[in-house]
Amino acid sequence: MEVGEASTITCFPTTEQNPLQNPNLLVNQQTETKLQNPKTTKGRQKIEIKEIKEVNRRQVTFSKRRSGLFKKAAELSVLSGAQIGIVTFSRCDRIYTFGNVDTLIEKYLHKTTVMLRSHPGGEVANGEEGDEGVMWWEREVESVAEEEMEEYKNALSVLRDNLWTRICELGGDRTVEMNVPALMNPTVMNDHRGHGGNDHGGLEFAMVPFMSPNARQ
Amino acid sequence: MEVGEASTITCFPTTEQNPLQNPNLLVNQQTETKLQNPKTTKGRQKIEIKEIKEVNRRQVTFSKRRSGLFKKAAELSVLSGAQIGIVTFSRCDRIYTFGNVDTLIEKYLHKTTVMLRSHPGGEVANGEEGDEGVMWWEREVESVAEEEMEEYKNALSVLRDNLWTRICELGGDRTVEMNVPALMNPTVMNDHRGHGGNDHGGLEFAMVPFMSPNARQ
C-alpha cells in the first residue's frame, strides 16, 4: 500500500461525524469542507521499525511511545493483577522507570537466588550437619569461631573491594517525577541535575541502610 | 456509541477485500454472506480497566496484553535506541521478563548507588581525616580495631541478609525462550522446572567470585 493511495478514498463507517468540535463551524461546513480542510493531516503513517535517524523525530517518538508503553503496562497490571516494572535508559542514558522497580528487582534477584540455591552449581543448601556446604554469607554469624575472624576480615576485604568496584563508580543522579497514568508511579532520573523530590517508594538497597559501626557519628 | 449501532453499516475503505482467505469460499460467498456469517464477532469490545474477575478471561488478557506490551517495548527500543527491561510477575508469581534485565538491573543499581554516595542520608564521602565519613565497606579492613569486630559481625550479618537476597543470581536460573518479536529476548522463568539453556548475557555480581574461607572444600 502506498502513502497517497488511500488518501483519495475516505469512508466514514460510523454515523457520527465530529463528536466534539467547535459548534461555530457546524453551520456551513458542508459546502466547502474540501477547501477549508483539504487534508489537514495524512493521518498516521506507516513506519518501518528501525532506528530513527532524525534526532527530533526520534525524541518525539521516544516520548510518545514511552507514554504508551507505560500506559499499557498500567492497564495490564490492573486488569490481570500482575506486578510490572519497567526500566528504560534513553539513548543519552537518562533513566525512566515504571512501577515499583526496587521491589520488583529485589523480588527478581531473590527468585533467581532461590533458584540458584535449590539447584546449585556445586551443591548447597543440603544442610544436614550444621553450616557445611552453605555459602559463607548465608551462615549465621554467631556460628563463626573467634579464630576464623581473621579470615573473615580478609573475606570482607575482598568483598568490599569487589562490591565497591562493581557498584559505586561515578557521578550523582536524582529522581524526577514524570506524568503518571494515574495508576502506578513512573519516574525519571537525570544524571547531574538536582531535584529534591524523590519518593523512592520502597526498598533501600543492600548496603545502604546501615552505616559502619565506626563511621557513625 | 452503542454496541449494536455500527454493526449494520460496514464499509471497506481500502480496495482489497480478503487478502488471504480460503480460495474455495470465494465463488459464491456473496449470495449468503449474512447467513453464513451474520456477524462472526462483535469485534473488539470496550472494557473497563479494572481487575478481571473471571479467571480464564483474565489469563487470556494477561497473555495477550503481555505480548503486546513486549512488542511495543521492542519497537520502542529499536526506534529510539533506548534500552528497555521489563519484569512482570503474574498473579501466581510466575515471572516474565523482557530485555536484558540483568544488565539493566546492574545499571539501575549502579545509578541509584551512585546517587546515594553523592547525596547521602547523613553525610558521607567527605573524607578529610583518615576514614571518617567513608562508607564502612570502603575502609581498609586493617584499620578496624579488634574490639570493633563484634560490631562488624553484626554488620556482616545484615549485609549477608541483604546481599544474599539481592545479588547472587547467576548460574542457576533457567531461562525459557518465549515468542520473540525478533528484536530482543523476552524470557519466561518458572519456579522449579529445569532447562539448561541460559545465555545470561553479561553481569556477574560482586561477591560471587570467592567462597567462604570456611565453606570451601
Add this chain to the structure above:
DNA sequence: GCCTATGAATAAGT
C-alpha cells in the same frame, strides 16, 4: 492459536 470488527495508539502536521 486464528479471525474479525472495533477500540486505541500514534505519525505528521500545526
Add this chain to the structure above:
DNA sequence: ACTTATTCATAGGC
C-alpha cells in the same frame, strides 16, 4: 500541546 487520518492492538468467539 492539539488534531486528524490512519495503522495497530485486541475482545470476544472458535
